[in-house]
Amino acid sequence: EMRLLESGGGLVQPGGSLRLSCVASGFTLSDYAMSWVRQAPGKGLEWVSAISHSGDDTFYADSVKGRFASSRDNAKQTLYLQLSSLRAEDTAMYYCATHFPHCSSGSCSYFDHWGQGTLVTVSS
Amino acid sequence: EIVLTQSPATLSLSLGERATLSCRASQDINNKLAWYQQKPGLTPSLLIYDASNRVTGIPVRFSGSGSGTDFTLTISSLEPEDFAVYYCQHRYNWPHTFGGGAKVEIK
Numbered sequence: 001e002m003r004l005l006e007s008g009g010g011l012v013q014p015g016g017s018l019r020l021s022c023v024a025s026g027f028t029l030s031d032y033a034m035s036w037v038r039q040a041p042g043k044g045l046e047w048v049s050a051i052s053h054s055g056d057d058t059f060y061a062d063s064v065k066g067r068f069a070s071s072r073d074n075a076k077q078t079l080y081l082q083l084s085s086l087r088a089e090d091t092a093m094y095y096c097a098t099h100f101p102h103c104s105s106g107s108c109s110y111f112d113h114w115g116q117g118t119l120v121t122v123s124s
Numbered sequence: 125e126i127v128l129t130q131s132p133a134t135l136s137l138s139l140g141e142r143a144t145l146s147c148r149a150s151q152d153i154n155n156k157l158a159w160y161q162q163k164p165g166l167t168p169s170l171l172i173y174d175a176s177n178r179v180t181g182i183p184v185r186f187s188g189s190g191s192g193t194d195f196t197l198t199i200s201s202l203e204p205e206d207f208a209v210y211y212c213q214h215r216y217n218w219p220h221t222f223g224g225g226a227k228v229e230i231k
Contacts, residue, residue: 001211044211045168045213047220050218050220059218059219059220060219062180062219100173102179110158111160112170113165
């Protein structure tokens with residue numbers, strides 16, 4: 001069974017930093033491009049970042065560009081999201097998710113398997 | 125950034141009724157659109173990809189249509205487990221974005 005387990009969330013002051021981790025099990029992480037998606041309490045979904053299979057290519061939402069950084073260690077089956085210069089509006093549950101592998105062209109950036117999330121709260 | 129606008133925000137319907145949800149893109153996105161269902165306390169589930177393709181295991185009462193800027197998710201006959209929030213999402217270019225969501229509630 002494919003599983004994703006996020007960790008690293010918590011309470012942080014505005015301007016602070018956190019590193020989120022997402023550990024994959026039940027599949028080979030290097031077979032999948034991955035994304036981070038967040039959801040503020042009681043609000044909708046917001047795509048945050050994507051990273052290619054190898055980690056060579058990364059993409060970001062305008063709202064986090066220059067402040068967040070995605071990386072991965074396929075040997076450790078782990079995905080990372082470094083959050084910096086945090087703001088109150090970054091408060092959300094952060095999910096990692098696999099990209100859907102069955103589009104006509106192969107893998108495509110829809111989100112198939114999701115972790116249970118890790119909560120980031122930015123407050124003084 | 126492409127903006128996806130979902131309507132209506134809330135749809136109040138009875139069991140067995142047909143639900144029609146709309147997602148409009150601020151520019152042409154070809155067919156690069158997916159639909160998700162999210163129930164309270166759970167993570168989203170991918171229902172439809174590339175506008176009209178049902179994910180394996182999704183019931184046939186769910187169907188997607190559209191191309192360009194206008195897309196529709198139809199639930200042909202609502203079952204109790206279908207009352208949830210539905211989101212559209214595009215993959216046409218970066219950054220990807222989601223619509224604001226549409227809640228299907230029991231009338």
